């Protein structure tokens with residue numbers, strides 16, 4: 001290995017920023033098996049506990065049996081296989097959109113949509129706390145990128161005014177921010193989009209399946225459809241499968257199919273994953289799951305605050321516990337693991353310097369007793 005790699009990795013170790021992958025002996029669920037212990041799993045984004053659902057596992061197995069394990073080629077080369085056709089149709093119907101387009105991952109979908117819609121001569125306005133996939137989409141686009149302070153709409157307004165020369169304008173935001181669990185001001189973003197003749201690209205990755213009256217995310221709160229809105233979601237989190245999607249007008253989807261390089265030059269989502277993602281049907285039928293996970297989050301936040309811990313602006317199933325320095329967050333995470341609790345430490349560059357934290361992800365598979373154990377461990381003075 002070249003020495004510059006060693007040097008870099010050594011520096012990361014010294015700063016508490018070195019990353020490694022835990023080798024699990026089980027699938028993702030409310031508990032995971034690691035080494036010789038079962039850990040209560042507060043690290044997965046399987047918010048509705050669908051990743052292990054036997055109904056979806058059977059659907060995936062049937063799809064593998066009938067259509068194969070892989071899609072074979074780009075959908076533009078081989079064509080769309082039946083499970084993917086059904087999924088796109090169901091997603092469009094669920095979203096109340098004319099059409100939906102499914103990608104093999106949410107990351108790929110976001111990079112594709114942002115970098116394809118915006119090009120040279122355009123301007124992108126991006127929230128400082130946006131997900132890496134949106135940031136990389138901005139970088140690839142060749143458009144001018146203006147980053148506004150997190151959730152600061154007056155700063156966004158200022159930048160939009162200054163960026164008036166651009167050919168086209170796009171505002172880009174997560175709807176639920178992945179490291180703080182706080183929300184974007186959707187109505188405010190849409191108002192600014194209208195005022196400045198911009199489109200709004202909204203990433204609902206952490207909201208899909210969990211938030212909103214119908215579990216479709218923050219866009220559930222909109223009284224009417226807005227043509228300026230391009231909505232992104234993932235199949236990989238609450239829906240328990242794999243993949244990403246964009247929903248919108250038939251024209252938008254047609255245009256992306258013709259222009260989005262990450263779509264055109266990549267093999268389609270595999271049939272078993274497409275079949276399992278039909279968990280969207282269960283989201284409507286089983287609203288008690290999202291109620292349960294959100295109620296657990298409320299209860300957890302209250303108890304953590306009572307211990308004097310800071311949970312930041314969290315308002316959903318993602319609950320951070322702010323620690324500060326990277327090494328301190330890693331140490332705390334390791335001690336929790338010693339007590340049978342898997343709670344990841346989140347460090348720069350995922351969050352700004354000095355704001356390293358534990359990130360607790362709740363799932364409908366968790367119980368009050370799991371929360372009790374976590375709060376009990378965090379309340380020990382010598383932890």
Ligand SMILES: *Cc1c(COP(=O)(O)O)cnc(C)c1O
Nearest residue numbers: 105106107131178205234236243
């Ligand atoms: C996880 C995530 C994605 C990427 O989705 P995958 O399907 O996991 O690739 C996109 N946006 C946000 C905000 C995310 O948290």
